Amino acid sequence: EMKLVESGGNLVQPGGSLRLSCIASGFTFSSYSMNWVRQAPGKGLEWVSFISGSSSRIYYADSVRGRFTISRDNGENSLYLQMNSLRAEDTAVYYCAREQPAALAFDIWGRGTMVTVSS
Amino acid sequence: SYVLTQPPSVSVAPGQTARITCGGYNIGSKSVHWHQQKPGQAPVLVVYDDSGRPSGIPERFSGSNSVNTATLTISRVEAGDEADYYCQVWNSDNNHIVFGGGTKLTVL
Numbered sequence: 001e002m003k004l005v006e007s008g009g010n011l012v013q014p015g016g017s018l019r020l021s022c023i024a025s026g027f028t029f030s031s032y033s034m035n036w037v038r039q040a041p042g043k044g045l046e047w048v049s050f051i052s053g054s055s056s057r058i059y060y061a062d063s064v065r066g067r068f069t070i071s072r073d074n075g076e077n078s079l080y081l082q083m084n085s086l087r088a089e090d091t092a093v094y095y096c097a098r099e100q101p102a103a104l105a106f107d108i109w110g111r112g113t114m115v116t117v118s119s
Numbered sequence: 120s121y122v123l124t125q126p127p128s129v130s131v132a133p134g135q136t137a138r139i140t141c142g143g144y145n146i147g148s149k150s151v152h153w154h155q156q157k158p159g160q161a162p163v164l165v166v167y168d169d170s171g172r173p174s175g176i177p178e179r180f181s182g183s184n185s186v187n188t189a190t191l192t193i194s195r196v197e198a199g200d201e202a203d204y205y206c207q208v209w210n211s212d213n214n215h216i217v218f219g220g221g222t223k224l225t226v227l
Contacts, residue, residue, distance in 0.1 A: 035216065045154070045162065045205050047216035059214045062120075095161060104209045105152035105167035112161060 002026035002108055004096050009113030016086050016117070022079040022096030022110055030054075030074035033099040035106060036081050038092035038115075048094070049081065064090075086117045121210040123219035130225040137193040139222045141206030144187060151189040152207045153182060155200075156221075162205065166191060193224070201226045 008020040022034070036048040049070040050059040058070055069082040079096050093114050097106035124142040131137040141151060151169050154162040164173050166182040169189065179194045193200055206219040 037216075037218075044203075044221040045156075045207075045218040047218060050214070050216065057214075061215065097162075100167065103150060103152065103167045103171065105150075105164055105207070106154070106162070107164050107167070107173060109161040109163070 002098075004098065004108055004110035006094065006096055006110045006113040009094065009115045011116045011118065012086055013119050014087060014117055017082070017084045018086065018115060020081040020083065020094055020096075020113060020115070022081075024077045024079070024098070027098075027108075029072075029077040032101065033057075034072060034079045035097045035099055036070060036079075037095045037097055037106070037109075038090075039095070039112075040089075040092040043092075046092070050099075051079070083115070086115075088117050091115060091117050120215070121208070121212065121217050123206055123208065123217055125204075125206060125219040125222045127220070128223045128225060130227055131193075131196050132227045133196055133198060135196055137196050137200070137224055139191040139193075139204050139224065141189040141191070141219050142187055143189075143208065143217075146189050146208065147184055147186045149184075149208045149210075151182065151184050153180075153191045154205045154207060155202045156205065157202045165204075196224075196226055198226050200224060 033052045051070045067085045071080045093112040095112045096110045098108040100107045153166040155165045156162040169184040170182045
């Protein structure tokens with residue numbers, strides 16, 4: 001079974017940092033680009049960041065550029081999101097999602113991990 | 120930045136056809152994907168590349184895309200189709216993924 005499992009979400013104070021992880025299984029992780037997508041409580045989906053299979057291409061949403069860093073370890077089948085200078089508006093469920101090579105559609109999603117930024 | 124516009128809500132009776140639109144400038148030149156999200160669950164891809172259907176998705180789900188509007192069509196709607204639906208595109212101008220604001224489908 002192809003699966004993504006996120007972890008690392010927590011309650012953190014404004015200005016703090018957090019590192020999210022996403023473990024992939026059931027497919028050749030290095031062959032796929034990966035993304036982070038978030039969803040604030042009661043709101044819609046917001047794309048956060050993209051990383052290609054070889055990490056040669058990395059993109060960020062304007063709202064997180066300069067504060068968040070995406071990375072991956074293909075040997076560990078793992079995707080990461082380092083989040084610094086966190087703000088209240090970063091509060092959300094964070095999903096990792098696999099991207100189909102041809103269609104650029106997110107065909108597998110994890111169940112998400114909750115990040116709450118509050119004092 | 121590129122904007123995708125969806126109606127906040129669509130209502131349909133069981134057995135009828137639901138159409139959910141996604142508007143964007145020249146969206147017909149882009150590949151549009153649709154995701155279904157039920158309460159408390161992760162999204163699920165239901166249509167890719169305008170009209171493709173992933174394995175396991177019923178034939179009742181279909182899509183189209185032309186000029187400035189993409190449409191997700193759900194035929195013979197069932198109570199289990201009640202969910203939020205999001206359209207998604209890749210904006211090659213700035214290498215950003217864009218989601219529509221989402222449409223809540225209510226089955227009456």
